[in-house]
Amino acid sequence: MRYYISDCHFFHEALNTRMDLRGFSDAAQMNEEMIARWNDRVRKKDEVVVLGDLSVGSAQETADILERLNGRIYMIRGNHDRFLDRKEYAEYFEKRFVWIRDYATMHDAGRTVILSHYPILCYNGQYRLDKKGRPRTYMLYGHVHDTVDEALVAAAEKRARHTLRQMAPEAEPAPIPCRLINCFCMYADYAPQTLDTWIKITEERRYGGEVDRPGHGPDGA
Secondary structure: OEEEEEOOOEOOHHHHOOOOOOOOOOHHHHHHHHHHHHHHHOOOOOEEEEOOOOEOOOHHHHHHHHHHOOOEEEEEOOOOOHHHHOHHHHHHHHHHEEEEEOEEEEEEOOEEEEEEOOOOOOOOOOOOEOOOOOEOEEEEEOOOOOOHHHHHHHHHHHHHHOOEEOOOOOOOOEEOOOOEEEOEHHHHOOOOEOHHHHHHHHHHHHHOOOOOOOOOOOOOO
């Protein structure tokens, strides 16, 4: 099984009182809760793709957390993941993570996922549909948490879904099948989720649960 999550921010004390308002008593409690919820979902042989900002702790602190997390972990580098820059820990992180990248493409149950810490509005494969007219490519990101920037991303996605484009000379114009998924940990109660679950969470959050209906938008476009 493969799961995705972003912006855990282990050790980031300030997120309990500012921006995220996570509500834990302190970073130590937050760390323990996130480890428990991760391991309740993920088994040792499962895969987890982290879309950046795993930890603001030191390299040693982060290594201690990683020793307690289940799964084979793929790491998309985030702007806060400075622990990856410590050369004396490079060998450990290279072994603990399947890979460490700034950007990647993977395949998940016949679909393509574009992976970046930062949201990409015009992403590779955005217009591809399967034989049933459903999106074949999804853009998974993090970075913006639940902020005004996330609202702007959602608004851009909605605008794209309302925009008609002729995909081929013989085809009728059709809405752009834009699918941007913010894998922010708080949207999933701090537990990594499958692609299908993230699709449901995102469609419910942005559109009231209409999952992947071609051209879906708030006024039926």
